Amino acid sequence: MNIQTKTKRVFDTDAYIKEYDATVISCVRSEKEGFEGLFETVTDATIFSPEGGGQKSDVGFFDDIEVADVREEGEEIIHFLKSEVKPGETVTQKIDFDLRFKRMQNHNAEHLICGLIHARFGYDNVGFHLSENTDENGNLRIEAIMDVDGPIDTEALKEIELAANKAIAKNVPIYALLPSSEEAEKINFRSKLDIRENLRLVVIEGFDVCACCAPCLRSSSEIQLVKILDSMPHRGGMRLTLIAGLDAIGDYIFLHDENRQIMKMLSSERNNTAESVSNMLEKASASHEETVLLKKQITNLFTEKLVSRLKNDDKKINVFFAPSLDEVQSRNLINETAAGSMAVIAVMFAKNEGTYRFVIGKDENLKDISLNAIAKKMREELSARGGGSEQMVQGSVSAAEEDIVSFFDKLN
Numbered sequence: 001m002n003i004q005t006k007t008k009r010v011f012d013t014d015a016y017i018k019e020y021d022a023t024v025i026s027c028v029r030s031e032k033e034g035f036e037g038l039f040e041t042v043t044d045a046t047i048f049s050p051e052g053g054g055q056k057s058d059v060g061f062f063d064d065i066e067v068a069d070v071r072e073e074g075e076e077i078i079h080f081l082k083s084e085v086k087p088g089e090t091v092t093q094k095i096d097f098d099l100r101f102k103r104m105q106n107h108n109a110e111h112l113i114c115g116l117i118h119a120r121f122g123y124d125n126v127g128f129h130l131s132e133n134t135d136e137n138g139n140l141r142i143e144a145i146m147d148v149d150g151p152i153d154t155e156a157l158k159e160i161e162l163a164a165n166k167a168i169a170k171n172v173p174i175y176a177l178l179p180s181s182e183e184a185e186k187i188n189f190r191s192k193l194d195i196r197e198n199l200r201l202v203v204i205e206g207f208d209v210c211a212c213c214a215p216c217l218r219s220s221s222e223i224q225l226v227k228i229l230d231s232m233p234h235r236g237g238m239r240l241t242l243i244a245g246l247d248a249i250g251d252y253i254f255l256h257d258e259n260r261q262i263m264k265m266l267s268s269e270r271n272n273t274a275e276s277v278s279n280m281l282e283k284a285s286a287s288h289e290e291t292v293l294l295k296k297q298i299t300n301l302f303t304e305k306l307v308s309r310l311k312n313d314d315k316k317i318n319v320f321f322a323p324s325l326d327e328v329q330s331r332n333l334i335n336e337t338a339a340g341s342m343a344v345i346a347v348m349f350a351k352n353e354g355t356y357r358f359v360i361g362k363d364e365n366l367k368d369i370s371l372n373a374i375a376k377k378m379r380e381e382l383s384a385r386g387g388g389s390e391q392m393v394q395g396s397v398s399a400a401e402e403d404i405v406s407f408f409d410k411l412n
């Protein structure tokens with residue numbers, strides 16, 4: 001059927017109808033890319049809000065047939081059904097109202113914030129979408145991402161957020177208007193486009209009037225709570241991330257729990273966790289400095305020990321066990337002792353469950369011994385891993401100290 005029909009948009013004026021009986025006008029197998037296997041269905045009326053204005057379509061059922069997507073084409077609303085229905089048949093439309101309600105909370109919160117920003121700064125809303133993410137427990141979280149065309153500092157954003165929450169507490173009505181083009185001329189409203197035909201305005205009484213195609217709440221108190229999560233400069237203006245309603249309450253519960261864990265760990269007061277963390281970081285930084293100093297002193301002690309051993313022992317290839325040293329210390333140990341020693345020095349360090357890590361270096365004047373050849377032999381005879389250059393090789397070896405000692409003795 002190719003007759004253009006105007007679908008009655010039930011959701012435009014009442015977003016709270018969860019079930020509705022509609023008559024099927026047409027139903028054809030879709031040939032659109034991405035919709036293969038679905039049935040494009042038009043009904044005389046619908047409670048399904050189509051995709052548009054930065055928001056996905058409603059989801060739900062026609063009787064027990066799933067509605068996979070809803071799109072708008074001209075004045076028709078096309079429902080993409082998973083199976084076929086017959087023209088003339090009456091179907092009961094059912095939407096996922098919990099999802100719609102969450103979307104309305106976030107969407108109307110965005111209207112409120114935009115309205116307050118417009119009233120204070122005169123900025124326009126130049127971008128909007130609802131970002132929907134499902135966590136690992138299957139919980140959907142919605143955030144509203146909105147762009148305005150001018151800068152706002154952090155302090156002003158806090159004031160806007162407080163003003164929005166006061167407007168929520170005031171419990172003012174929210175409703176949609178469908179003015180004629182003549183009536184529209186007399187109304188002052190926010191809009192991205194200068195359209196007066198088929199206009200739909202969403203009014204938050206006393207705070208905002210904005211052209212919008214999405215379902216809206218009945219009162220500001222249903223937004224419950226709005227929180228500006230993030231703000232950043234964007235194309236000369238600002239991009240704000242908002243969270244509202246049940247999602248904002250969920251976020252508060254989550255953050256309260258995080259804060260409680262920090263309180264417990266740091267034995268701090270509820271409203272003092274940031275200061276406690278800052279104090280802890282200061283302590284950690286001092287303790288880190290102390291550790292670096294102690295490690296240097298330990299390396300120096302090992303250096304003295306190694307120097308005296310190299311003096312008393314004229315072996316060309318030396319292995320030195322320093323299980324408590326880390327990689328940086330071991331490299332420093334070689335750098336401090338190799339020059340002028342005319343020797344190869346292998347340091348076995350960071351012993352962990354029978355595995356040593358090793359680093360091998362040499363006096364650069366010692367040309368007749370190849371470090372890569374030693375590494376190769378270690379791989380073959382000690383099942384070691386690793387390699388490197390002629391200046392330094394490194395890796396790991398799982399072998400007993402006496403086996404490693406006898407391996408290096410044999411090389412001399």
Ligand SMILES: [Zn+2]
Binds near residue numbers: 111211214
């Ligand atoms: Zn809107």
